[in-house]
Each structure stands twice: as C-alpha cells, then as structure tokens.
Amino acid sequence: MFDFKQYMKNQQKRVNEKLASLFAKTPQQSRLLFAMQYSLMAGGKRIRPILCISAASAIDENHQDVLPVACAIECIHTYSLIHDDLPSMDNDDLRRGNPTCHKAFDEATAILAGDALLTLAFEILSDITISHHAPQIHLKLIHIIANAAGPYGMIEGQMRDIESETKQLNENELEQLHNLKTGALITASVNAGAILAKATRQQQECLNIYAHNIGLAFQVVDDVLNVKGDPERLGKAVGTDTHLQKNTYPGLIGVCQAEEKARQLVNNAIESLQKFDDRAEPLRAIANYIVRRDR
Numbered sequence: 001m002f003d004f005k006q007y008m009k010n011q012q013k014r015v016n017e018k019l020a021s022l023f024a025k026t027p028q029q030s031r032l033l034f035a036m037q038y039s040l041m042a043g044g045k046r047i048r049p050i051l052c053i054s055a056a057s058a059i060d061e062n063h064q065d066v067l068p069v070a071c072a073i074e075c076i077h078t079y080s081l082i083h084d085d086l087p088s089m090d091n092d093d094l095r096r097g098n099p100t101c102h103k104a105f106d107e108a109t110a111i112l113a114g115d116a117l118l119t120l121a122f123e124i125l126s127d128i129t130i131s132h133h134a135p136q137i138h139l140k141l142i143h144i145i146a147n148a149a150g151p152y153g154m155i156e157g158q159m160r161d162i163e164s165e166t167k168q169l170n171e172n173e174l175e176q177l178h179n180l181k182t183g184a185l186i187t188a189s190v191n192a193g194a195i196l197a198k199a200t201r202q203q204q205e206c207l208n209i210y211a212h213n214i215g216l217a218f219q220v221v222d223d224v225l226n227v228k229g230d231p232e233r234l235g236k237a238v239g240t241d242t243h244l245q246k247n248t249y250p251g252l253i254g255v256c257q258a259e260e261k262a263r264q265l266v267n268n269a270i271e272s273l274q275k276f277d278d279r280a281e282p283l284r285a286i287a288n289y290i291v292r293r294d295r
Contacts, residue, residue, distance in 0.1 A: 002278075004285040011050045016041070018071045022120065035105045035113035036120075040078045043096045043235075045293075047218070048189040049074045051286060055193030055207055058273075058280040063197040065131040068124050069141060073189050075121040076149050080185075082114035084158070090240065097235030122146070133196065141192055148188035157181025161246065169247040175216065177247065182222070183215025206272050213269035214287050220262040221290060223248035227255055233295045266291040 019040055023033060049070030056063040085092040085100040086107060092100050102110035125142050128135050147153055157180030164177065190211035194204050225234060226241045227250045241248050249258035269287045273280045 002281045002285060004282075004289065007282055007285070008045075008050065008289075011053055012046045014053075014067060015046045015049045015071060015074065018067050019074065022071070022075075022124075031105065031109055032112055032116060035101055035109045036116055038104055039082050039095075039101045039113060040075065040117065042098055044078075045295075046074060047286070047290075048077050048186060051186065051189040051211075051283075052193040054280075054282040054286060055190045056197040057193075058207075058276055058283055059194060059197035059199045059203060061279055063193075065133060066193055066196045068127075068130050069192050069196060070189070072121040072124040073145065073185065073192065075117045075124070076145070077185060079114040079117035079121075080149075080154060080158075082110050082117070086110060089158075089162070090244065092236060092240065094236045097232075118149075137195065140195060144191055144195070145185075145188050148184040153180055153184030153188075154182075157184065164247050166245045167247070169252070171252060174247050174249065174252060178216055178219040179212070182219040183212060186215035186218060187211040202275075206275060209272040210269045210283060210287070213265045213272070214290055217262045217265035217269070217287070218290050220249045220258055220265065221293060223250050224255060224258050224262070225294070226250075229294065235295065262291045 023037055049067075052070040052073060053066050056066045081095060082101045084090050085095055086102055093103055094100060098104070100110070101113055105113070122142065124130075125145065126138060128138055131138065149155070157177055160177045161181055164173075169177065187208065190207050191204070194207050199207065223241065226238055226248065229238050231238050242251070249261060253261070266287045270284050273284060276283075
C-alpha cells in the first residue's frame with residue numbers, strides 16, 4: 001500500500017536539501033540573502049516541486065535532472081508569496097506561522113528578496129551544466145514556466161484578484177481568475193516533470209487535465225480554509241478574504257457547495273490518470289490530499 005505521508009516526507013527532505021544548497025556557494029552574508037533564505041526555508045508543503053517530481057516519475061521512474069527544475073518552481077512560488085503578503089497587496093502579518101518577510105525585515109528588503117528569488121529561478125533553469133538534457137529542453141521549460149508565472153498566468157491572476165475587490169464576479173470569471181493566479185504554476189509544475197521524463201503527447205494531455213483540475217481544487221480549498229480553517233494549523237490569519245472583499249467560491253456559492261466542487265475537481269483529476277500505472281500513485285494521492293488538507 002502506498003504510504004503517502006512517508007512519500008511526502010521523503011520528497012520534502014530532498015527538496016529542502018536542494019533549496020538549502022542554492023545558498024551554499026555564496027559565502028558572503030547579506031541582508032538580501034538572509035531574507036531570501038528566511039522565506040524559502042520557512043517550511044511549506046512543497047506541493048509544486050513534488051508535483052513536478054511525481055509527474056516525471058509517473059512517466060519514467062528513472063528520470064533525471066528534475067530536482068533543480070522543481071526547486072526553481074518553488075523559488076518562483078515563494079517570491080509570489082512574499083509579494084502577496086506586502087501591505088500594498090494582501091497586507092498579511094503571518095506566513096507559515098512566522099512573521100511575513102516584510103515584517104521580519106522591512107518592505108524594501110521583502111520586495112528585493114522576492115525579485116531575487118524570481119531571478120534565481122531562471123538562473124537555475126538556464127544552467128545547462130546541471131543537466132543531461134539538450135538546450136532546447138531548457139528553453140522549452142523556461143518558456144512554459146515563464147508563461148505560467150508572468151502576465152499570461154500568475155501575475156495576471158493576481159491583478160484580476162486586486163481589480164475584482166469590491167466587485168462581484170460570476171462563477172466563470174472566478175474560475176478564470178483562480179486558473180491564472182494558482183492553477184497556472186501548478187500546471188507548469190506538472191508539465192515540466194512530464195517534459196523532463198519525455199512524456200508522449202497523450203500522456204501530456206492526460207497530465208494537463210489532471211493539473212488543471214487540481215490547480216483549481218487547490219484554490220477552492222484555500223478559499224474554504226480562509227473561512228473555516230484553524231489559524232494555528234494554517235500558520236496565518238483566517239477571514240482575510242472577507243475583510244478584503246475578495247471573490248471566493250464560499251462567498252459566491254457557499255462553503256458546502258465549494259467543498260463539493262473541490263471534491264468533484266479532484267475526482268476529475270484522478271479519473272484523468274486511468275491510463276497510468278502504479279507509478280502515478282503519488283499524483284493520485286496528492287489530489288486526494290489537496291481536498292482533505294487543513295492547512
């Protein structure tokens with residue numbers, strides 16, 4: 001029987017060790033590096049890098065060179081959290097149970113730490129010396145991840161999130177917002193793993209469906225937890241979406257229907273993996289975890 005908890009623990013350890021090694025080659029200490037490490041190594045579920053690893057393993061258990069790419073994606077995710085927490089954005093004081101970067105340091109340092117993590121991610125992705133893959137593969141990965149993180153993905157989603165405060169979106173508009181803000185980078189994480197493991201077109205299409213569904217489910221569950229989650233488990237305040245008048249699934253269709261929507265999305269994701277064998281069990285387990293999580 002697949003031991004999901006142990007799998008996550010093992011993969012989180014791999015990711016955390018690799019992330020820590022990113023700073024080992026820089027002996028000089030600076031406020032910027034401290035702030036980058038503070039946010040990057042503050043814990044977290046590491047869902048995106050583990051999805052990248054798991055997608056590659058679902059195609060080829062002997063895949064290589066996925067860990068640096070997975071960690072680059074986590075750098076991008078962490079940068080987005082640092083900037084999301086800023087006073088001009090969500091104005092949060094806590095992240096993962098610790099003071100947010102701008103609270104632990106200052107606003108200017110937090111902005112620069114986020115900028116530096118984003119840039120570091122593409123330094124990693126463009127380093128062909130750490131991979132046996134052809135440069136064309138690196139270019140493809142850079143394009144996919146940049147597209148997901150930039151003005152056609154996550155950043156556009158964040159902009160729509162801000163613009164829609166005090167406005168009432170319909171369900172289709174809200175789904176588009178979430179697909180951009182949260183889903184795009186999750187989908188890129190899965191696609192990157194598939195590319196590195198040389199997935200067939202059919203395999204990529206199935207994994208795309210999987211990623212689209214869990215990406216939206218992840219944000220729906222986040223919306224629900226912001227209403228009924230335990231602040232101590234979450235490591236951050238709850239009720240902030242209502243305070244900021246953000247558009248959420250609980251606000252639009254109610255908590256119970258939002259929870260049901262998340263379950264249906266996860267079922268869709270698991271169904272999309274029918275043609276995969278037991279090597280895709282981690283992906284199935286991650287989908288189930290997303291809908292059951294409490295933080």
